[in-house]
Amino acid sequence: MAWQRLLVACLCVLATTMAAAETPQAGAPAPDFALRDGTGKLRQLADWRGQWLVLYFYPKDDTPGCTTEAQRFRDSHAEFAALGAQVAGVSLDDASSHQAFAKEQRLNFPLLVDEGGKTARTYGALTNLGIAKFAKRHTFLIDPDGRIAKVYRDVEPSNHATELLADIRVFKRN
Numbered sequence: 001m002a003w004q005r006l007l008v009a010c011l012c013v014l015a016t017t018m019a020a021a022e023t024p025q026a027g028a029p030a031p032d033f034a035l036r037d038g039t040g041k042l043r044q045l046a047d048w049r050g051q052w053l054v055l056y057f058y059p060k061d062d063t064p065g066c067t068t069e070a071q072r073f074r075d076s077h078a079e080f081a082a083l084g085a086q087v088a089g090v091s092l093d094d095a096s097s098h099q100a101f102a103k104e105q106r107l108n109f110p111l112l113v114d115e116g117g118k119t120a121r122t123y124g125a126l127t128n129l130g131i132a133k134f135a136k137r138h139t140f141l142i143d144p145d146g147r148i149a150k151v152y153r154d155v156e157p158s159n160h161a162t163e164l165l166a167d168i169r170v171f172k173r174n
Helices: 002-022 064-075 077-082 095-105 118-122 160-173
Strands: 034-036 042-044 052-057 085-091 111-113 126-128 133-135 139-142 148-152
Touching: 034 111, 052 064, 052 160, 064 077, 064 085, 064 095, 064 160, 077 085, 077 160, 085 133, 095 111, 118 126, 139 160, 148 160
Parallel strands: 052 085, 085 111
Antiparallel strands: 034 042, 052 139, 126 133, 139 148
């Protein structure tokens, strides 16, 4: 049993290292995507052109950390909007899972379906352990011109929305 935990830990470290090496960097154009949200509406990066976009990847709907993070974004919606920013969450969960999660948590932003993990992989946010795939908790702040302003890799769900709001204010002043 101990060797299995060690193997899983090693695989997680390897997956983290591989994903980080492929992560787009600040200043680069944000990789394009076309994903459906929980209601079936197609969402593309271009839909948010002219606005700040918080594109956050998260592991799984209705889990403790993911719920906390989503609630903080929900509760800060007016502050993001006042700064000309929108929020979109991305995970590998399907549309029905996103719909149920969004309804239960009264989310006021779209959750995008990336079932195959293609977009998460493009953003360096995919963990693929062979038997299981999930999005890592990474966030990309994308500026109104479609460039990555900042990458967040080690996200703390309880204060991430506050951190992003502060960073957007700094970017807007500069």
